[in-house]
Amino acid sequence: MSNYSVRADALLKTFGRRLIFNNLSFEFKKNGIFGIAGANGSGKSTLIKIIAGLISPTRGSIIHTNEGKVIDSEHLHNYIGFVSPYLILYDEFTAWENLSYFAKIRGVKFDEERIKFLFYRFSLQTRKDDYVKAYSSGMKQRLKFIFALMHKPVLLIFDEPTSNLDDEGKAVVYEMIKEEGGKNIVIVASNEKTDISLCPEIIVLENYKE
Amino acid sequence: MKSYALFQKDxxxxxxxxxxxxxxxxxxxxxISVILFSIGNEKISENLTGGLYWVVIFFSAMSGLARAFVSEEERGTTLTLQLIASPSTVFTGKLIFNLILVFAMNSVITLLYAALFDEFVIKNFLLFFITFVVGNIGLAVSSTVIAAIIAKAGSKGTLYPVLSFPILLPLILTSVQLTLFAMDGTRFGEAIFELAIIVCYDIIMISASYMLFDFIWKD
Known part of the structure; x- marks a missing residue:
């Protein structure tokens, strides 16, 4: 089990005059599966971007700690695995090359055995040397999970995790979410009832609109 | 090493x-063809030749150097980069890429210029070489950070030269002056003031870029 925690204090996010959410506080500790639910445009993606340190809240703070030490924004990316529909991998490289570059740029070891296992788990082992531009949308979604898991992150953030996936792909993802939720923090932002049903604790963004 | 890996990827x-x-x-x-055709058989002054040399360099830089960030934005891979690298890693990697591009581009421009323009004769080669190196570093640093700023804008093509011009003006003016000195055969000691200006320009731009890039890159 990880010793990681994410604490949000009184988050407010606005885009111009439009309020996305207000006074949103939560704490995710050690492990578990946490859900973020809300209608289209309710701010799910905005909230997970704030959690991942990709954008700043208008007010309030978000603090990541590991083993009791606060993680600065310069190193935060090494603790996070992220999947989202707007995450794009490099079309001009093969899947394997993409992951190899990502490991080098992250400054972590390219663990070939783990990557091969992840390719096998997501049923892409025969297509790992194909260019990403030749992948279907479902295959790209599977590859994003390999990208998210390759460096063994302790915080996994999944936005619409099952979009574009077939039933077999969904089953693999659900199994992985349950497995990772037992040892790490997994955050799932989705509209899908089946996705959200995996989460014992859910933040409903409609409750933070005033 | 991480920045070098990003450079390799690019x-x-x-x-x-x-x-x-x-x-x-x-x-x-x-x-260069347009300049050659517009001059025709006329003999142009050394001053004009040196000035046109930097005009070609400036607009060539404007046509290609923004690609380091614009290509990531257009392909939608900016988020991917944000998820795998710190802002300083991204800036250093992109800067190395633009430095290589600027030096390669300007070496070609210089060779073409030397071959096609009879008036482009360098008498103080050391002064020209130092101007070339320091000027190109300044050009690459400024172009990289401005490219990061304009990458998210709608009209990138227009905004890039417009935003770059006032920032690059001190560098271009001083580099033009130093190039003229090199063509005149001015001694090194007499050009020390202009050299100090472009060295200071480079130091200021590198420092400011690293301090500001975190804010430019996120949000």
Missing amino acids: INSELRTRYAVNSLAMFVIVA
């Missing part, structure tokens, strides 16, 4: 997509 991506190199090469050829 170089391999460029070799496969020819995103920046083709537009740069075409621009350099077209710009």
Whole structure:
């Protein structure tokens, strides 16, 4: 089990005059599966971007700690695995090359055995040397999970995790979410009832609109 | 090492997509051809030759150097980069890429200029070489940070030269002056004031870029 925690204090996010959410506080500790639910445009993606340190809240703070030490924004990316529909991998490289570059740029070891296992788990082992531009949308979604898991992150953030996936792909993802939720923090932002049903604790963004 | 890995990724991506190199090469050829055709058989002054040399460099830089960030934004891979690298790693990697591109581009421009313009004769080669190196570093640093700023804008093509011009003006003016000194054969000691200006420009731009890039890159 990880010793990681994410604490949000009184988050407010606005885009111009439009309020996305207000006074949103939560704490995710050690492990578990946490859900973020809300209608289209309710701010799910905005909230997970704030959690991942990709954008700043208008007010309030978000603090990541590991083993009791606060993680600065310069190193935060090494603790996070992220999947989202707007995450794009490099079309001009093969899947394997993409992951190899990502490991080098992250400054972590390219663990070939783990990557091969992840390719096998997501049923892409025969297509790992194909260019990403030749992948279907479902295959790209599977590859994003390999990208998210390759460096063994302790915080996994999944936005619409099952979009574009077939039933077999969904089953693999659900199994992985349950497995990772037992040892790490997994955050799932989705509209899908089946996705959200995996989460014992859910933040409903409609409750933070005033 | 992480920045070098990002640079390697960009170089391999460029070799496969020819995103920046083709537009740069075409621009350099077209710009020099237009100058040659417009001059015709006229004999132009050394002052004008040195000035036009930096005009070609400035607009060539404007046509290709923004690609380092614009290509990531257009392909939607900016988020991916944000998820795998710290802002300083991204800036350093992109800066190395643009430095290589600027030095390669300007070496070609200089060789073409020397071959095609009889008036472009360098008498103080050391002064020209130092101007070339320090000027190109300033050009690459400024262009990289401005490219990061304009990458998210709607009208990137227009905004890039407009935003770059006032920032690059001190560098271009001083570099033009130093190039003229090198063509005149002015001694090194007499050009020390102008050299100090472009060295200071480079130091200020590198420091400011690293301090500001975190804010430019996120949000």
